[in-house]
Amino acid sequence: MDTLILTRPDDWHLHLRDGAAMQSVLPDTAKRFARAIVMPNLKPPVRSVEEARAYRKRILAALPAGSDFQPLMTLYLTDNTDPGEIARAQASGFVHAVKYYPAGATTNSDMGVTDLSRCDAVFAEMERLGVPLLLHGEVTDACVDVFDREAVFIERHLIPLTRKFPALRIVLEHLTTQQGVEFVNAAPANVAATITAHHLLYNRNAMFQGGIRPHYFCLPILKREQHRQALIAAATSGSPKFFLGTDSAPHPVGVKESACGCAGIYTAHAALELYAEAFDAVGKLDRLEGFASQFGADFYGLPRNSSRVTLKRETWAVPAMQGLGEYSLVPLRAGENVRWTFAGSVD
Ligand SMILES: NC(=O)N[C@@H](CC(=O)O)C(=O)O
Ligand SMILES: [Zn+2]
Numbered sequence: 001m002d003t004l005i006l007t008r009p010d011d012w013h014l015h016l017r018d019g020a021a022m023q024s025v026l027p028d029t030a031k032r033f034a035r036a037i038v039m040p041n042l043k044p045p046v047r048s049v050e051e052a053r054a055y056r057k058r059i060l061a062a063l064p065a066g067s068d069f070q071p072l073m074t075l076y077l078t079d080n081t082d083p084g085e086i087a088r089a090q091a092s093g094f095v096h097a098v099k100y101y102p103a104g105a106t107t108n109s110d111m112g113v114t115d116l117s118r119c120d121a122v123f124a125e126m127e128r129l130g131v132p133l134l135l136h137g138e139v140t141d142a143c144v145d146v147f148d149r150e151a152v153f154i155e156r157h158l159i160p161l162t163r164k165f166p167a168l169r170i171v172l173e174h175l176t177t178q179q180g181v182e183f184v185n186a187a188p189a190n191v192a193a194t195i196t197a198h199h200l201l202y203n204r205n206a207m208f209q210g211g212i213r214p215h216y217f218c219l220p221i222l223k224r225e226q227h228r229q230a231l232i233a234a235a236t237s238g239s240p241k242f243f244l245g246t247d248s249a250p251h252p253v254g255v256k257e258s259a260c261g262c263a264g265i266y267t268a269h270a271a272l273e274l275y276a277e278a279f280d281a282v283g284k285l286d287r288l289e290g291f292a293s294q295f296g297a298d299f300y301g302l303p304r305n306s307s308r309v310t311l312k313r314e315t316w317a318v319p320a321m322q323g324l325g326e327y328s329l330v331p332l333r334a335g336e337n338v339r340w341t342f343a344g345s346v347d
């Protein structure tokens with residue numbers, strides 16, 4: 001099978017940034033995906049429906065001419081989020097979820113939540129209204145090994161949270177561990193997870209291949225091969241609890257190639273193609289459409305897309321760098337090949 005026709009996919013976890021940086025990355029996503037859940041970790045973060053409305057407007061204004069891409073907005077949860085904002089979010093029609101970052105866990109998370117229990121009134125309202133809670137599921141406890149932070153988050157925080165709010169709709173974002181897969185599989189249907197292409201394609205060795213490789217550094221960090229295998233099994237299982245979320249996270253090259261390089265991998269330039277590679281490698285291309293184009297929409301209660309896209313088994317070379325000037329970035333696979341090519345939309 002050298003040509004693959006799929007329902008147009010959606011990206012359920014994406015960083016678009018803002019301003020000129022957004023302008024330079026948005027076409028990559030808009031070309032492939034019909035919709036994306038847009039992360040709110042701007043500086044300052046998107047905390048209210050009014051801020052989300054303004055951000056959404058800026059995204060729509062930055063779209064290439066003729067694009068019908070739809071940004072699905074999220075709110076950034078803080079210790080001080082007003083429970084009343086949840087009903088306003090739901091009534092807005094354009095805010096689709098609330099994002100939890102533990103304070104200090106990842107890029108632009110300093111205004112995140114310091115203690116989950118501070119948000120109980122917000123969670124109760126989200127549970128009541130069916131608004132999904134998206135989790136960056138890692139503890140920030142310095143005593144916990146960086147490779148264990150997801151598994152410990154599940155034990156210490158997520159299991160208690162699901163007991164307290166059993167009907168709360170939860171997406172464990174960018175799942176990276178076998179423990180995460182087991183947790184999601186055992187949980188009821190209101191708990192799901194997104195999986196990135198890079199966590200399906202690479203294990204932690206990629207960060208140290210012949211030297212230190214900052215462009216493979218993201219959070220949650222790449223894990224051992226055993227965990228990658230568990231993610232592949234989950235993504236290709238046909239379970240509707242696992243769906244596509246690239247976590248494409250652009251950073252200027254200078255911020256990545258630094259004595260203290262920041263976390264985030266840019267994959268939007270080849271997002272669907274990279275997932276096709278990962279599914280193809282285990283002979284499960286027939287499972288890609290559910291994962292990329294159906295299960296996420298179903299979870300969010302949105303219609304599946306009606307248009308389609310084509311992928312071809314054709315190798316292409318990723319440029320060493322993309323973007324301009326201070327927004328130049330190094331995309332995943334820079335200077336290397338991707339084995340599937342995005343061949344456009346079919347109506
Ligand atoms: N994934 C990352 O490593 N970085 C993301 C933040 C996040 O999703 O945790 C970013 O905004 O750069
Ligand atoms: Zn995250």
Ligand SMILES: [Zn+2]
Nearest residue numbers: 015039247249
């Ligand atoms: Zn992210």
